[in-house]
Amino acid sequence: MYLYTHPDCENHKLAQHPERPERLRAVINRLVETGMTQDMKVKLAEELSDDVLIHVHPSRYVETINRSEPTISTVRLDPDTYMSPGSLRAAKLAAGACVAAVNDILREKTDRAFCAIRPPGHHAEVAAAMGFCIFNNIALAAETALAHPDINRVAIVDFDVHHCNGTVDIFKDRPEVLVCSSFQENYYPYRYLDFSNEHIVNSPLPEGTDGKSFRAAIERDWLPALDSHQPDFLLISAGFDAHEQDPLAGLCLHEADYSWITAQLLCIATNHSQGRIISTLEGGYDLSALASSVEAHVSALMQ
Numbered sequence: 514m515y516l517y518t519h520p521d522c523e524n525h526k527l528a529q530h531p532e533r534p535e536r537l538r539a540v541i542n543r544l545v546e547t548g549m550t551q552d553m554k555v556k557l558a559e560e561l562s563d564d565v566l567i568h569v570h571p572s573r574y575v576e577t578i579n580r581s582e583p584t585i586s587t588v589r590l591d592p593d594t595y596m597s598p599g600s601l602r603a604a605k606l607a608a609g610a611c612v613a614a615v616n617d618i619l620r621e622k623t624d625r626a627f628c629a630i631r632p633p634g635h636h637a638e639v640a641a642a643m644g645f646c647i648f649n650n651i652a653l654a655a656e657t658a659l660a661h662p663d664i665n666r667v668a669i670v671d672f673d674v675h676h677c678n679g680t681v682d683i684f685k686d687r688p689e690v691l692v693c694s695s696f697q698e699n700y701y702p703y704r705y706l707d708f709s710n711e712h713i714v715n716s717p718l719p720e721g722t723d724g725k726s727f728r729a730a731i732e733r734d735w736l737p738a739l740d741s742h743q744p745d746f747l748l749i750s751a752g753f754d755a756h757e758q759d760p761l762a763g764l765c766l767h768e769a770d771y772s773w774i775t776a777q778l779l780c781i782a783t784n785h786s787q788g789r790i791i792s793t794l795e796g797g798y799d800l801s802a803l804a805s806s807v808e809a810h811v812s813a814l815m816q
C-alpha cells in the first residue's frame with residue numbers, strides 16, 4: 514500500500530478558513546503515531562503538469578488558475594474558495610498525487626493507495642473552482658486510469674457529506690464512469706443534487722442520519738450499482754465531514770462506519786477491479802474526528 518503526500522500541500526492557507534493546513538498535519542501525524550506508515554510506502558507527490566490537467570479542465574481554465582495565485586495575501590475564486598501564495602503548487606501536488614497513484618497501480622507496483630493531500634477536489638467542475646476545490650483530483654485520476662488499454666470502466670464513490678457536483682459535472686455524459694455519492698440532502702453545493710441517470714447514483718441522507726441508515730442506503734444504492742458496473746478500477750473520494758463531530762454539517766457517522774464502508778469497497782475492488790483501489794482525502798473539518806476517521810479508513814484499506 515502506498516501513501517502519497519507532500520508537506521507543501523500545507524502552504525495553501527487562509528486564516529480562519531475551515532479547509533486549513535492543520536487538517537493534513539493531523540492526518541499525517543496520526544498515520545505516523547499509530548505506526549501505520551511503517552507498513553506503507555510513503556511517496557512524495559509531484560506537481561501535475563498542465564498537459565495532464567487539461568484532460569479534465571479546459572486549457573483556458575488552467576491558464577486562469579495559473580495566473581490567479583497572489584504573491585501576498587489571498588484571492589477568492591468563489592465565495593468559499595481561495596488561493597494564497599503556495600496554493601498553485603499545493604493544488605498541482607494534490608492532483609499529481611492521485612494521478613501518480615493510478616499510474617503506479619497500473620504499473621503493478623502496488624494495488625492500493627491513499628492520497629493525503631489538500632486542497633480537496635470533488636466540487637471543482639469542468640471550468641469552475643468551487644467549495645474549497647481548485648482541480649478535480651479524483652476526476653484526473655479516473656481519466657488517467659481510463660487512458661490505459663486494460664481499463665474500460667471505472668467507479669468513483671464519494672462518501673463526503675457534500676455531494677460531488679464537480680465529479681458529476683465532469684462525467685455526467687460518460688457511462689463508463691459510475692459515480693456514487695452519499696450526502697446530506699438539501700445542503701451545499703445545491704448543484705446536481707437531483708441529477709441522476711444509469712451511471713450517476715445519488716444517496717441523499719436527511720440531517721441526523723446515523724451509521725445504521727447510512728449503511729442501509731449504501732447496501733441499497735451503491736453495492737448493486739457497483740456489482741453491475743464491474744469497474745476495472747475503483748476510486749474513492751474520501752471525505753470525513755459526515756462524522757458526528759464535524760462542524761460543517763449534520764450527519765452522524767462514526768469511525769466504525771468508515772471502516773465498514775471501506776471493507777465493502779475493498780470487496781468490490783477484489784471482485785471486479787483486481788484489487789485496484791485509490792482513495793483521496795476530500796473534506797473533514799474536526800481535526801480529531803478527521804484523524805481517527807482516516808485511521809479507521811486506511812486501516813481497513815490495508816486489510
Ligand SMILES: [Zn+2]
Nearest residue numbers: 673675754796
Ligand atoms: Zn465535504
